[in-house]
Amino acid sequence: MTYSIVAACPATGRVGIAIASRSIAVGFTQIHVVGKVGALVRLGKRDDLTTRTLFKLLEQGVPPSAAVALSGIEERAHLTRHVALIDAAARTATWEAPATSPWSGFVTGDGFIASGEGLAGEGVIKAMADAFAAGGGADFDARLLEALEAGAAAGGLAGLAERSAALVVHGTGVHSELDLRVDLHEGAIAELRAVFDFYKPYEAFYRLRSENPRQTPPQEAFMATLAATAD
């Protein structure tokens, strides 16, 4: 009962994921993102060996399809139901165990995979794919979030509320560009949107605080400027 989009933008070096699930803390349990390497959605139980192997192979330049084939995932198929993997060059691979919760599947497009299981129908991931593909001009993080919202609008988990969600984007730096989570909230996608909209105005302030502390006002003073702008 999860749907997601994994995407890469080779022009900017970004990789990212937007995901929502009925399960708690999907941003911890079902995804892994490494800047300049790739992004993985792996639905199933904890399987450190498979995740590690996939990323070590991607780091060596092995394409995602070969990485999945070499990862030994078939031998540990009881741990994984569903895989969507993209590398920083936007090469993709998908894999699914024989038994998954219907509806489940993938739409692979130019630079992304929309996928999920336990969904209202194929329309959910088609809507995600259409939204992401149509959002060409918007920021990468906003496109991912809009794709997730489009999946929700197209029926999502067939009447069940999403309880966790995450939005993660890495660029070419040594840390993430954006990493936001909702670990437990009925209606997690709307909450993730609220967190995103609340957080975005702070982004530049937190960057200043990191890079130029001597010129950084106290956070309370910064927030007063936000409030003044809102008035």
Add this chain to the structure above:
Amino acid sequence: MTYSIVARCARTGQLGVASATFSLACGARNEGARPGVGVSRTQAFPKRSNDPLVLNILQLGFGPRKAMELVAENDPDFEYRQMGIVTPDGSVAMHTGSMARPWAGHRTGEDFAAFGNILVGPQVIDGIVAGFQAEPAEDLAERLLQAIEGGRDAGGQVGVSGHVTERSAWVRIIDRGFTPLLDLRVDVHTSAVHHLRHIYSEFLAEQGN
């Protein structure tokens, strides 16, 4: 306006970090935990490349104190940073810069460093340490949550008009594996430490099913 603990579980060898702060999404700055290498946590005015740099230095074989020295030489604004480091052998290093806003301070001990800034006073750090040491046989995640709760219950953060709430909180546990053993977050909330405890309880219940 942040308090944190970095620690090692002597029983399992696991490393962990927990933070609570007025800033948003403190768990988004999660580049300071590397399997088999250590945990480094920068706060106050956190330079985000400092934690990965510490881990790179540790990975070369240097200890945490030397890593701290090298980062100090590399960072012209080091006095604005507050940083705690713990390694798999339980060594710790700690720095509270002179420009971290008061009250700022730390305590280190066997397997842990507890630290914070813009707090009501040193009793917050004492609360963190007492929470961490309350049940040494417990899982590290539980001990770190009790540590953060101890800091909160000792008064936590303070601003010009009194108590300042925790808007985000985070706990992560790692071992030698590629992926974390636990990583739970509250990014925006009016009482983030309380909500993190709730998520942890619900998560354990769900995993038990």
